[in-house]
Amino acid sequence: MDNIVIVGAGQGGLQAAISLRQDGFTGRITLIGGEEGLPYQRPPLSKAYLKTGDAGALRLRPASFFAKAGIDLIGGLWVDHIDRNAQTVMAGDRVFPYDHLILATGTRNLRPPIPGLDRALDLRTLQDASRLRAALDRPKRCAVIGGGFIGLEFAAVAAGLGHDVTIAEAAPRLMARAVSPAMSERFHALHRDLGTTLHLNAPVTDVTEDGITLQDGSAIGADVVLLAAGVRPNTHLAKVAGLPVENGIVVDAFLLTNDPAISALGDCAVFPNPNTGQPVRLESVQAATDHARLISRRITGKSRDPYAAVPWFWSDQADAKLQIAGLAAPDDEALAGADGTIWRFAGDRLSAVETVNNAKTHMQARKRLAGVPIDRAALFGTGFDISAV
Amino acid sequence: MVKVTYVAADGTETIVDADEGSTVMQTALDNSVDGIVGECGGAMMCATCHCYVDDAWSDKTGPRQDGEDDMLECAADAVKPSSRLSCQIKLTDALDGLVVHLPQDQV
Known part of the structure; x- marks a missing residue:
């Protein structure tokens, strides 16, 4: 070759x-x-x-x-x-x-068929990010379309810089594809405490010169509109x-x-x-x-093994470092540990572990998920100490 | 400029001139030193910039930063007392001449 x-x-x-x-x-x-x-x-x-x-x-x-x-x-x-x-x-x-x-x-970027959407900025490339930074040169009202990782990371930074932020998410909860309902709740509270206004079940129907319009007809004034809908x-x-x-x-x-x-x-x-x-x-x-x-x-002929790497993800939002080890389906069961860790199960198999500011558990989970499947009963038996399974 | 010596697992030495203020990880990537991956870009989200600080330099590089211990849990190679995440070692004048040893594997 x-x-x-x-x-x-x-x-x-x-x-x-x-x-x-x-x-x-x-x-x-x-x-x-x-x-x-x-x-x-x-x-x-x-x-x-x-x-x-x-x-x-x-x-x-x-x-x-x-x-x-x-x-x-x-x-x-x-x-x-x-x-x-x-x-x-x-x-x-x-x-x-x-x-x-x-x-x-x-x-x-997914560009939903929303009238006026060409007024919204994107955040995927360096050029997008540079444009967005330039638009935030003084305190602004920001409306974010989409409450996923990108929209929320932006919202946390913008709120921290003193901008006024509103998020409109079409789904009933934040980061719905990626994390459990309990983790969505936790981050909802975090953004609310940062002073951000959140609208759930709120598809955006229009982007105007004055801001965005939600499906229920309410208008949200904004100087900067960010499209972060996946x-x-x-x-x-x-x-x-x-x-x-x-x-x-x-x-x-x-x-x-x-x-x-x-x-x-x-x-x-x-x-x-x-x-x-x-x-x-x-x-x-x-x-x-x-x-x-x-x-x-x-x-190069170094290996003929099939792909088997454990997925992992991270998101930084204000002082919260969210880490996910493994991959859960949206309806996988979620059990909350005493330390805030969320354990996800596909049937009896541990499918993913969601942590906030807990790198130790995250790293142990990544290591363990790479081995033989971890059974719910075995994890219960250790009092949710994954290093002891 | 700060001189840094990277010693690969097979003993090969690479000596580079680093910019003050850069990190041991970034300097390795900028100078095409194999053996440091630095997958997360220094965000302390992985352990693919693992290195062993040479014994002669451990006092000067200081102890591990908050969170390094946790990330090293997942290092691909053996973790020793001298293990560090090289993204967390900032290069200053005091580290001119620094020697770090690289593990066999990072992933």
Whole structure:
């Protein structure tokens, strides 16, 4: 194998390139990114960067790294088409031949069909975050559409900086896809205590010059409107190329599409959940980088193991560090421990552990969830001391 | 400039000039030192920048920061008294010449 092309130069695409070199791949690596500039970290965009504006701190590797590692990084180039027969990737008038293609195309913001939504700002790219920072140059009234991780992280920073913040969430609770109802409650209280106004069951029906309108007709005045209603995977390239797509680019347990010359990783990939076999798509640094490492080991022949990494997530909101180890389905049972830890169960199997400012339990959970399934009775027996299970 | 020596698990030494105020993790990434991953970007959310501070330098780097012990629970390699998260070691003049040893595995 001589030529590997990676489409998408986010953290996952970059990790694939780095891992391939570290695993001994000596052929050509072409890393193509749609955004200009060097690959950067997205998680701080809704956290530290909003406070500091320090874009340099986001950079994952300096320019010198790419020359040294022999990785052809091409920024500001959008790929148009994959020709699977010819094994080439086309971008404008440029053609990149590949022996193996890795799709790391990530996501784009979901833009619901709300009139006036073009007045709302986004928070996904560095450019978005920079624009948003500029809009917050003096105390403003901010309306946030969406009470998920990004909307809430922004809200916490904005409230901390003295802005007046209102959140409108269409679902009955905050972070509904990601955490238990009890954890949603806890963060609801946290944001309320920060002075933020929260509206649940409140789809936004209009974005006007004066702010936003909720479904019940109430108008919320705002100078800045942030759209944070989730993302959609970038699957267009794969779909047009005839690869199976269902809520993401479908891959097997080895992160291969149904074309043995094409892998997919990270936010754009739907892969079998190692615990349940059900297809799952995760939006996290962890999945993107663990996927990348597995693909590299597979290509370089270092390992033929299926993907089995334990998912983990984090969110910083004011002084609360939320960490989730594992992956719970929305209706998995939730039991609250005395220390505030929430234990989730799929039947009798521990599926996820949600903690706040409790890195010790989080890390122990990550370690234990990687081993044999943890039974509810065994955890009860230790008085919920996961290190003792 | 602060000189830092990274000693890989196989004994290979990489000596780099670091910027004061940077961290041992960031300096490794900026200089393409393999053996430090730094997946979470220094947010103390992972343990993939694990290093062992050389005995001669442990007094100067000081004790672990709040929370480091907890994160090291998940380090891929053995945790020793000299173990640190390299994202939490800020480089100052006093650390000019610092030597850190890298584990075999970070993930």
